Amino acid sequence: MISPAAADALENWLASSAALGGVAENTLTAYRADVVDFLAFMTEHLGQAQGLTALKSIRVPDMRAWMARTRATGVGPRSLARKLSAVKSFFRWLAEREDFDPTAVLSTRAPKFQRKLPRPLDEDSARAVIDTIEMQSQKPWVGARDVAVVTLLYGCGLRISEALGLNGSDAPLPQTLRIVGKGGKERIVPVIDAARAAVDGYLAQCPYPLEPDAPLFRGARGGRLSPRVLSGAMQATRMQLGLPATATPHAMRHSFATHLLEAGGDLRAIQELLGHASLSTTQAYTAVDTARLMDVYNKTHPKA
Structure with a gap:
C-alpha cells in the first residue's frame, strides 16, 4: 500500500x-x-x-x-x-x-545492456510494403489510408504517433510540416511529393468530412486511427511479402534514416529530421550502415 x-x-x-x-x-x-x-x-x-x-x-x-x-x-x-x-x-x-x-x-547505476540496432528494410522491401499494404483491406478508402500513413513514415521519418496525430488542419500537406515529437521537441520535416499525393488520394476517398480539429487519419468508425490497426495491416503485408517480424510500422522510420545515411546524408541533419534529442541515438544508424558495408565487403572482396 x-x-x-x-x-x-x-x-x-x-x-x-x-x-x-x-x-x-x-x-x-x-x-x-x-x-x-x-x-x-x-x-x-x-x-x-x-x-x-x-x-x-x-x-x-x-x-x-x-x-x-x-x-x-x-x-x-x-x-x-x-x-x-x-x-x-x-x-x-x-x-x-x-x-x-x-x-x-x-547514484544507483542502471544495469548494462546491449542496445538493439534498428532493423530497417531494404529499399525494395520498403517500396513493396507501400505498394502492397492497400491490398489488406476490402474497403478502398481504408487501403488508401494505410498507404498514406506508411508513405509518411518512410518518406518523412515520422513516428507512428506523430503521423496518426495529424489533424484535418494539416491537409493538404504543405512542403514542410511542423512536428511536435517526444518531450515537446519541435522540428521541421520536409514532405516529399509522394507523401502529399498519397494523403490527397486517401482524402479523396475517405467517407468522413475533412474537419480542422478532427483526425486526419480516421478509423473505420470515424475516430482517430489506432496504431494497432495499422500494425495489423503491416503484419498482413509482411506475411504476404515474406518479410521478417521486424518489418513493423516503426521499421519504416528506421528505413528512412538508414537509406538517407547510405545515400550520403549528414548525421546531424538526419538527427534533426528524426527529432532525436541526442546525436548518440542517431549514431545507432551508423552501426547499421557499417554492418551493411561489412556484409557487402565479405561477400564481394576477392580475398574475403
Missing part, C-alpha cells in the same frame, strides 16, 4: 511532467506503473507505508534490494533501466520540493 502523501506526490510529479515536459500520455502511464511498483516494494521491504519521511531515508542497500527483486521477477536489464530512470526522475523532482538529499537513489 502507498501512503496518501506519496500518492499525491506521484500524481503531482506526473502532472508537472505533462505540463512542463510535454511527456506523452503513454509515457506517463508507464512512469506511474514503474514508480508505484517501486513504492509498493519499499513498503514491503521496509515494513511500512512509504510516506514522504520514509522516502527521504531510502539507502543504497534498499535500492539494490529493489533491483535484485525486480530482476528476479524476470524483468530484463533494458526494462529495469527504464524503471530506474522513472524512479530517479520522480526522486529528483521530489527532492527539489522537499529539500532532501536524493543521492542514494540518483
